[in-house]
Amino acid sequence: MSESLLEAWNRPPTIEVDGEGELLEVAMGPHHPSTHGVFRMDVVLDGERVIKLKPVFGYLHRNHEQIGQTVGYLQMMPYTDRLDYFCSLTNNWAYALAVEKLVGQAVPERAEYIRVILAELTRIQNHASTIGFLTQEMGASGTPLMYAFREREKILDLFESLTGSRMMCNYMRFGGCRVDMTEAHLNAARKIVTGLPRFIDEFENLLTSNEILMARSQGMGVLKPDLAVNAGITGPMLRASGVNYDIRKVDHYGIYDRFSFRVPLGEHGDIYDRYMVRVLEMRESLKILEQALKDIPAGPFIDPKAKIRGFKPKPGEAYGRIEAPKGELGFYLISDGGTSPYRFRIRPPSFINLTVLEDMCIGQNVADVVVVFGSVDIVLGEVDR
């Protein structure tokens, strides 16, 4: 055994910090049950209180941006599935939106409706499983998670019958969608939508008024609205801090201006608000789904003039963004006229939402670190790309 390894093992577990006394330094992750994959937090503890926390990334880094610059525009579509593998359809949409913006491609109405339906279903299943994971991190032995997965399974079954794959959908195309949503698919979606309110009620019965959950989450991991805006936090986490910013309402991308829905806002910006905002957003998504499934028109599902092969946009750039379940998902493309983008950039919401992880965790308990982390809602595939 090498001498240095021996030394490392025999080193006392605490570190001396001036003015603070003996502190415990713990590397939470990359092998840790609650880091959602391979993520590391270097935590410095005083007893169980967090003094310092540094996130360490990159264990799942695959350099998607470089891949995007080597393969063609269409070929990048299946790779976007693998960013945030919980919501491949919203990833598809964001990328399709950016490319459509780059080339000025119009999308037929029916395709827009299909996109909205799929994106909102994705949002529901993402929020449900996020809450499941969050409570799992609070130690609920997986019961809410299993309930969430039970419903998620129904949505994924619809995705599979429509797109061919449960998670890696690769469904959207520039100017529309790959295949049409038939009446059978729409009916399946309607059936899911009618069944979901009961599930959300059940979920809320189990959790919302649970005193332990309240004790664990109210007043914990508070994020102030000014900091949230300044740090570029987006999605439910931002709205839980009380900032009214939903890209569906701001940009009206797709056809979101046609639906009536509300944006739930939190007040305290703590974990409980993040939980509740997600629950309420699921209910609002159901409203959108009901309207979209009622109004979906007949027509082409893809622009017949849209090009699949030999796609060469004119030189220029575009930044397309959507309200993905985790926050603002943007794709920034620079074209030099070639078959693949000159610059391909993903703006990953879960990565940027982690900016304030340290601010939310300092002064909290080590047990709260994992809960705060869970409430951010990240997927490592997107954080590390």
Added chain:
Amino acid sequence: MKTVEEIKTAIETAVSGAQLEIVPNGSPSAEHSLLVDAAHAFAAAKFLRDDAELKLDFLSNVTGVDWLDKETTEKVKVTRPVEKEVNGVKTMVDETVEETKKTVTPGYLEAVYHLYSMAKKHGPVILRMRTGNRSDKVELPSLTPIWRAAEFQEREVFDLFGIIFTGHPDLRRILMWDGFKDYPMRRDYVDPDDYEYEPTAHDDVLKRAQAHLAATTTEAAQ
């Protein structure tokens, strides 16, 4: 919201000495961006955030772009004295000859910032900064003190492109490991030779895989 031109003049009046340039965008999105000189970028950004009318409080996206050295060849007519033998006598005669001239426009690294306003719900305003070259003059001012959102993203740009953001509170590699040397998102980055098993290789990969195979087999033979 103000147009890019209006924003440009607004910055120019607010920040004295700032040199701005509008970088046109050829795509149908027509989101033109503002190129700010590195010296005044910080002040300009601060103005954009704090200006009551613009109030661009939300920095959405920070990214780097690597523009390689551009080599342009053009044909120019040059007049120069040439020694010529005219009637057996050597004389100097001016003559016009056509020459191809190669000019190398030095490449640069670019940092692109997409700004939106959460308060006013408008945007985007795209801000660009360029470094002097791609090798030694790669410093740019960090905008992290203005927008915390830039903290990780600037670190990422530093990690993948090698732009050094001065004034960044914690500029370390973020996605690659600490001992890593190169900048993997640069256009001239060569990935390491680890083509061990490539049954369906193509083009460059195929060539490199074959080279790798040849190298390893000779190594094994020795």
Added chain:
Amino acid sequence: MLGEGLLKGLGETARNFAGSFVSKERLTTVQYPEEREPLPEASRAFPFLVYDGADWEAGLRCVACQICEKECPPKCIYIEKSKDKKPDYVGKPQIYPAKFDIDISVCMSCQICVEVCPFEAIKMDNQFELATDDRFGGLLYDRKELARSNEYYHKIHPTEAAEVDARLAEEKAKAEEKAKAVAAAAAAKAAPAMAAKPAEGAQPQ
């Protein structure tokens, strides 16, 4: 009152516990190897090559145009063109793939190869149980392993296959018509020549 929410939660789990004995909805487990859910028609796993008729080598629709090889995002397809030609489904002599390898371990089931193939030659299989203990060769499929009959295609994707067949039949009919027209034109062209020939031949030398 303190504990109210806890009791509500206990009630919910009790309901699920009891429900799991009576309702299928509350006992969603599918015991996989014994029990299988039918795969939806659109379900996709990895690509295969379609052949017509009984002989897989002769009936392969692929003409080695290499479009899929070029369009494949992770570049998992490797094709070598043949030197000779053989007749395709229309009867026109075509190049065929002398080598067609797909590295299933690299393939990401995106079905872009299917979308770009102009000859309806490559389709998505729904076989997903392909685990092997051979890390290298075991997941590298050559054209024999990839070849599946059109009947098999009909079995796994009936609607899609019917559409494809209709389209191919139409194309074939068109091609035949065209061939006929060409033949007729050739015949028409040849006829005067033929007519002239005997006349020429008739001329005594």
Added chain:
Amino acid sequence: MTNMLDQVFVLLKHRIVGLVPMPVQPILGAVLSVVAILAVFPGLFAISVLLERKGLGRMQNRIGPNRVGPLGVLQPVADGIKALIKEDLVPYSADHVVHFLAPVVLVVVVFMGYAVLPMGRNMTFVPMDAGLLFYFAMGASAELSIFMAGWSSRNKYSLLGAMRAVAQMISYEVPLLLSSVVIVMMTGSLSLDKIVEVQNQYTWGLPHWFVFTPMGFAAFVMFAIAATAETNRSPFDLPEGESELVAGYFTEYSGFKFAEFFLGEYVAMLSISGLGATLFLGGWSAPLEILNVVPSWFWFFAKIMVWICFYIWMRGTFPRLRQDQLMNFAWKFVLPMTLLNLLVAGLWRFMGEGWLRWVVCSAILLAAYVLGGRIGMRSKKFGPRSYRYAE
């Protein structure tokens, strides 16, 4: 006949002991009892593990283990074999002796507690006068083993887990004891046999269990809470809080030592359930007079299993508390309530027979509970919230 069945184990023991010469008889008797305890409770451990996994599965819309044997009943056996044949890894820098001793100490201490539990009529291993005291003394020693495990592993997660465990178990020992004192006040004895005897009486066919009196019920609830914390069960399972501390104090244990911890935890659970049943649910006495035909030991084990099922149910439902909240709950809510309960028990004693004492005692306890709960929630600003929407 019913009596025969009731006393079958006692008679069997006497028969076997009678076979050997007089001087050896006490030793043989002791050995027989020990063997019986060592055989029965690990068996119950296996059953409760299976029950837990199946029950938890059903609560989560899953089937649970069902591959080993019919309906998965042999799963614990498979788990045991697996634990036995796994490699025993000891960290290089661990304190090897202490690391080895910790699980052993836990198992020994936990089994000691059974010595005083009356498992049926005349079925107490050591009918001690201060049985309750002995039990608590043994229960408190379990902390030692947990701290040994956490400290000797030289792992930061283990250390944190051990610290949490010690703090938590010491805190909850107080309400555990104080809630039992109510029973001692009512019976005037520390002997567990005596406590059961007092409860084994019937009025109109209904038993005189302490849980059916106001302060007995309050003490029962407090005892249940403290017992859950004492055995590190959800929602008080912070010492092994999987999501934050990987596995807490036994993170660095593998193979059979891990299994020993597992066994120790469950056997402790069974034993504290047994104590709870003895104190509040009448021990081995039947729930209705007419049910006395069923042997007494059956009732004892049935009550344990019901208690275990409740544990499982809670585990399937609740998230986990945090360390400081746990402590707050113990010292600021449970402890005052138990103290008040002692007062009420005294009041009950001196108010004499009649319906008035029922009303007064119940009212005091209920009011204290509701008020205490509300004040606690208010002071921490917990509570349901309403949300606003933006259009």
